[in-house]
Every structure is written in structure tokens, then in C-alpha cells.
Amino acid sequence: KAGVTQxxxxxxxxxxxxxxxxCSPISGHRSVSWYQQTPGQGxxxxxxxxxxxxxxxxxxxxxxxGRQFSNSRSEMNVSTLELGDSALYLCASSFDSTSYGYTxxxxxxxxxx
Amino acid sequence: DQQxxxxxxxxxxxxxxxxILNCDYTNSMFDYFLWYxxxxxEGPTFLISxxxxxxxxxxxxxxxxLNKSAKHLSLHIVPSxxxxxxxxxxxxxxxxQGGKLIFGQGTELSVKx
Numbered sequence: 618k619a620g621v622t623q624x625x626x627x628x629x630x631x632x633x634x635x636x637x638x639x640c641s642p643i644s645g646h647r648s649v650s651w652y653q654q655t656p657g658q659g660x661x662x663x664x665x666x667x668x669x670x671x672x673x674x675x676x677x678x679x680x681x682x683g684r685q686f687s688n689s690r691s692e693m694n695v696s697t698l699e700l701g702d703s704a705l706y707l708c709a710s711s712f713d714s715t716s717y718g719y720t721x722x723x724x725x726x727x728x729x730x
Numbered sequence: 731d732q733q734x735x736x737x738x739x740x741x742x743x744x745x746x747x748x749x750i751l752n753c754d755y756t757n758s759m760f761d762y763f764l765w766y767x768x769x770x771x772e773g774p775t776f777l778i779s780x781x782x783x784x785x786x787x788x789x790x791x792x793x794x795x796l797n798k799s800a801k802h803l804s805l806h807i808v809p810s811x812x813x814x815x816x817x818x819x820x821x822x823x824x825x826x827q828g829g830k831l832i833f834g835q836g837t838e839l840s841v842k843x
Binding site for chain 2: 621648649650652659660661662665667672673675707709711719720721722723724726
């Protein structure tokens, strides 16, 4: 079966712009989580969606938001981009909201200039 | 507040020998622990996990040990192979926090032929 698909793979944006990243989970998976990976902070949890509802949220400013559609696909949006938002953004999906079932996508590499 | 810590940024091991990667945690509410392997420009790949009700879990060459009193877990790889060279992350989750994984900073393992 197809894995978790994230688009685009690479993105370059300018400070102050906004960006939307997309994640298509494995077919049948209803839970989607987002993580940010940076060299200094490692992998940090952004938020989790299950059946279109946000269930958990990490310690990120309100500029970071997300949503999930009825087909379980998810998007995350970052507004008013800052240089520090440059990172690898990873999406993971699971059938339900249990820790052990999560499969990660390859990520979107965002560079803010 | 780093709730999950991997104090060794790197580890170098000879092929065929044992690799031991360590992880410490501070949150007593964590009840599930996972190890992921990650190559550059790819998402983390699940390796092995352990529930807090166990102290050991084995899967082929990989064994995870959990010492709850010390809030410490370790991943043993025996025998180590050059293909095991990657960054290894330990992660933890608390009951009912499902998709919210707290990751350590990672340990880069290099297995030399």
C-alpha cells in the first residue's frame, strides 16, 4: 500500500510570506500528526488531528495551524514566516490515535530566506 | 524542558559488535516508548517499541530494555551491520496522548566495516 505522501518535498519562501504543506495519510488511517525537525531543537510535535478534530497541540505560536479533511488528508499552514521556521516538516499517520501505529512521510524541507 | 534525552550525539561501533544506544526520560506519565531510525532527507522509520508494563522487548537483532525506576531505556543492536548506520531517535508518549510523541535529540550511529 502507498505510504504517507507529503507535498511539496522542497519549498523556498521569503520572510513574511505564508505557506501551506500537504499530507496524504495511508489509506484507512484517520489520525495525522505533524512534527518540525530542526538541527537545534530536534523533532518537535506540532499538532495531531483525528477525524477532522485537533486532539493535541504542541508549544508552537499561533502562526502554525492545521486542519484535516473528511478524507483524512491534512494540511498545515505557517503564516508570517520567520527565518527560524526553516526546517523539515514531517507528517505521520495512524489508523487510530495510538503511539505505536504511526508511519512517517519523507517530509517537506522548508527554507525561509 | 527536555523530557526525553539522548546524551550521546554520536556512537561508532565495529561491524559485528554490539551497539548500545541510551535514552533517559523525566516524565513519569510516559507509558510507551519507541525507537526510530532516520536517514537524511527521509522520515523516521519505526524500529521497535516497549510498553511500560514490560522491561524488555526483542525483534530480531534489536532489543529494547526499559528500567522504569531509573527512567532509562536502551536499544541494543546485535550484531551491528554497516546498513545500521543512521540517526536513532527514542520517543515517548503518555496515556491518552496518542499521536503526541516526545523525541530525544537523536544519536548518530556509525558502524564501520
